[in-house]
Amino acid sequence: MSSDFGQETIRETADDEEIEPNEIHDDDDRRKSTTSVKKYLRRYDSLDLESAKVASHHGRGSQAVEWSVILQLAFQSIGVVYGDIGTSPLYVYASTFSEGINHKDDILGVLSLIFYTITLIPLIKYVFIVLRANDNGEGGTFALYSLICRYARVGLIPSQQAEDHGVSNFQLELPSKRLTQASRIKSMLEKTLFAKIFLLIITMLGTSMVIGDGVLTPCISVLSAVGGIKRATVSMTEAILVCLFMVQRYGTDKVGYSFAPIIFIWFTFIAGIGVYNFIKFDPTVIKAINPVYIVDYFRRNKKDAWVSLGGVVLAITGTEALFADVGHFTVRSIQISMCSITYPALILPYTGQASFLRKHEHFVSDTFFKSIPGPLYWPMFVVAVAAAIIASQAMISGTFSIIQQSLSLGCFPRVKIVSRPLKRLAMHMLCSNYLNLSISINRKKQLVAGIAVVFVMTLTSSFLVLMMIMIWKTNILFVITYVLVIGTVELVYLSSVLYKFGQGGYLPLAFAVGLMTVMYVWNYVYRKKYNFELDHKISVERLKEIITADTNLCRIPGLAMFYSELVHGIPPIFEHYVANVPALHSVLVFVSIKSLPISKVAAEERFLFRRVEPKELNVFRCVVRYGYTDIRNEQDSFEWTLVERLKEFIKDNILSSHVLVSNGKTTKIVDREENERNVEEEWRERIDREISLVDKAWEAGVVHLIGENEVISNKGAGIGKRVIIDYAYIFLKKNLRQSEKVFDIPHKRMLKVGMTYEL
Incomplete structure (x- = not known):
């Protein structure tokens, strides 16, 4: 490999390769010098190298966390x-039986659907499978896409460097013999431009859907909670939402400690009332564990049963937040809280509620509050109100993580990654949408949230299958089983919620498309700018001449x-400056x-000179390399550290x-013995x-030269390109922060x- 800067090429010393014993002096100082040299030899010299496999010298490694911290x-995490x-x-049965209950056994069919849906999706899929697909502790759709980008060259920005493979947590390769299928899929993704663009677009749409879901479902929760008072007003709902956002500024850790007891009490109450109703009204509903009741439910109701799945899927709203928020906690802590508390609760x-409805079918529109014993009402x-307003916390934290992750892929305008200001931005955005939607949404339109929920789940499954094949090298039989069981269930739910698209389902989708448009516009122009600089970069010879x-x-x-922004050469704006x-x-x-x-780049690996x-x-x-969760306003000033x-x-x-480098092998130090002292x-x-x-x-003064690139569409550009570059971008x-x-x-x-x- 040759460096564009004319340096000599130095081959990386293999881990099992040593310098000849007779070439090393026994002196301790010399041994230290040799060690320093050998350490340096493990680095590649070219920042212009765009593709090469550099062995990582770091294992993935995981730090042991004490059980007290995990607990x-x-x-x-509960809060x-x-x-x-x-x-x-609060609202699942009312949404599912929006037209009333036609047959008593329909209650058993829906209960069976709810039981298996919660078991298959949140518990088995997310807690035991998807959480394993975290990116060094970070979750969410962008984390999955980032992993795929690292193992297949599907990124649309040509900024890959061989040296990046040496970062500690870059590689997650697991030993496996199942390489043929993985190589075939990887090659197909790398060679197809359509596949690269498609992966990026659905990633943007999926993450936008998560935020869209976060805008909609908390409103439904609050409206359902205050529905316990029939005379509840819109102003009461708005006041509740505003109070929630007033406490968000204190941070996830403080909010977690504050909200966790409330949600824990909520889970205790609803579980206890559930046991009470089960014993008092109809203990025989336990037979709903038999999936035959699902078959009977569809046989009796046919199309109506399929449409009602849009209500059943609301039982798992917020599940994606379980994955998106894993970065705030740990995989093990979420697994413990889900299995021991949330799932049974x-x-x-x-x-x-099913037991209650078996005796009081006419109360289906207000099942939750009607089933509460009088003294506990x-x-x-x-x-219930307290728990409902807390429901938005998961999506606020998830929104913060998503914005951070999108920066690493050039899918979001560069902002200063500081927890409070950025989170405050997310809070203001979500709060304003909550207040607007609380006015326009009524309980008959609760099914609209299902589109965002199921779409994101289906997207996660698609990425997970790619990861199973390319990265985990999973047995193909397990992959097929996952697709047939989990994939089929999610596709059936997706087909059902799409049926309600015209009845309000467009709300989360419209919000997601708007946010995705912003992300795509920024990414499109970012890629155009980068490719322009790459095509017009200053050569080494030209730099010397200047x-x-x-x-x-x-x-x-x-x-x-x-x-x-350019990492492969000297940007053309430098010659413009010198002129x-x-x-x-x-x-x-x-x-x-x-x-x-x-997710993170270790401080000692951040700067590459x-x-x-x-x-x-x-x-x-x-x-200067950053992960998408790294904070860029370190205590030490950036220029001092550099x-x-x-x-x-x-x-x-x-x-x-x-x-000296000769014939690709490292040889002795110059004048090793005679001139050792002089050399040192x-x-x-x-x-x-x-x-x-x-x-x-440094003492004379530091000047920061910022390249401010104005972009315009080139002559002959189509109307779409002109709108994106000249107006939208x-x-x-x-309206965003400058560099x-x-x-x-x-x-x-x-x-x-x-x-x-001119792009």
């Missing part, structure tokens, strides 16, 4: 994750950081901010320059000299360089 997280699915008993109230009403051959160009004291400002600082660093499709030859130019390139890492790189780079002194002198140069430049850019705000760049030391790109 605390399990308790907190954050299960609010939505936990309040479903959901089955019991549905069973109790008002306490239960208060807890700096050395231009007699009008002078070097001034100081350190300049030139920011750009207008014929002066360069004594040390120049081209900084590229790159978001990797992983290379030197531009000749060395006398003092020009460097740096790629300079310190630059000095570390210079030291390693000088050490490596004394290694030379190293120290050179290291001190170059680090001193950087320190002096420009509108988004004007300097993302990295807290001081305005007094910032210089913007503008250039227009």
Whole structure:
């Protein structure tokens, strides 16, 4: 491999490859120097390498978490994750039997449907299978897509680097012999442009659906809860929603501790009342565990039974939040809370309500509150309202995670990732939608939430099947079983909820399409800009000519950081800058901010430096890598951290320059024995000299050069392209944070360089 910067090619030393024993001096200092050199040799030298397999030197690894911490997280997750699915008993039977109960055994059929739906989807699929597909602790649709992008080159932005494979949590490869099928699927995805675009679009639509579901279902929960008071007004509902958002600003951990006891009390109440109704009214409903009642239900009601599935599916609304919010907790903590508390607390109230309905069929439209024993009515009403308003917490936390994840794939405008401001943005957005929808939604339109719920679940299953084949190398029989059982159930539910599309089902879909449009517009122009810079990047020869051959160009004291998105070369805007400002600082660093499709990048792996030859130019390139959950406003200033890492790189780079490479094999150190002392002194002198140069430049002042690229559609572009680039993208850019705000760049030391790109 050759570097564009003219450096010598150095082959990576294999883990089992050692330097010959007779070439190593016994002196301790020499051994330390050799160790440093060997450590450096494990790095690749080219930032322009776009495809190569670099072995990872880090295992996936998982840190042991104490059981006390896991149990605390399990308790907190009750208040954050299960609010939505936990309040479903408020309205499921009323939604399913919207036209009344035609036959007593229909109650058993619906109870059987609810039991197997909750068992198959939230419990088996999500808790025991999907949670395993987390991206180093992060969940959600974007996390699944990120994993697929790492194992197949399906990303539409050509910013992949071989060095990225060396990041600690990049690889999740599991040992397996089932490679043929995985390679075939991977090759098909990589070679088909349609497949790449399709995967990206459905990922955007799926994540938008999650947010759309979060906008709609909490409104339904609150409306159903306050429905216990027949004279409940719209203003009461709005007041409840506003109170919820007033406490959101305190953060997930505090909200989790505050809300968990309420949801726990809610689960205790509904489970206890369920047991009471089961014993008092009709214990024989336990026979609904026999799936034959489902068959009989469809045989009696035919099309009406199929349509009623849109009400049954509301029993699992909020299930996707269980996966999306896993990053706030741990897989084990969610598994514990679901299996020990949430699952039985959901089955019991549905069973109790079925027993109640067997004796009081005419109360089906108000099953929940009518089935509450008299003395517990008002306490239960208060807890129901409290639980209903908590139902939105899971989606607020999920929205925050989704926005973070979308940044890594260029699917969302770059914003400053700070928990409180971003979460406040999500809260304001959701709150305004809640208040608007609480006015327009009535209980007859509760089925509309099902479209978003089932669509996202089906999408998750599709991605999961790809992961099973490509990454996990799962036995094909298990994959087929999963598709036939889980996939079939979800497709049947999807066909049912789509039937109600014209009766309000378009609400979550319209919201999702609007959000997806924003994401697609940004991603489309982002890809166009990146490809333009890649096609017009400055070659190494041209860079040398600009700096050395231009007699009008002078070097001034100081350190300049030139920011750009491009990670494969020098951006064209640099030549535009030199043409207008014929002066360069004594040390120049081209900084590229790159978001990797992983959750976190370790601090010691964040900065990747290379030197531009000749060395006398003092020009460097740096790629700063972040995961989609990394916080970019570290306690130490960005520029200070970058300079310190630059000095570390210079030291390693000088050490490596004394290694000779011959015929692809590492040989001895120059003048190893005779001139050992002189060589070490030379190293120290050179290291001190170059680090001193950087320190002096730092002391003289740091200037941040920001490339501000204006984009316009090229001549002859179609009307669609012109609308996206000239209007939609420009509108988004004007209303969002600029680059300097993302990295807290001081305005007094910032210089913007503008250039227009015709895309």
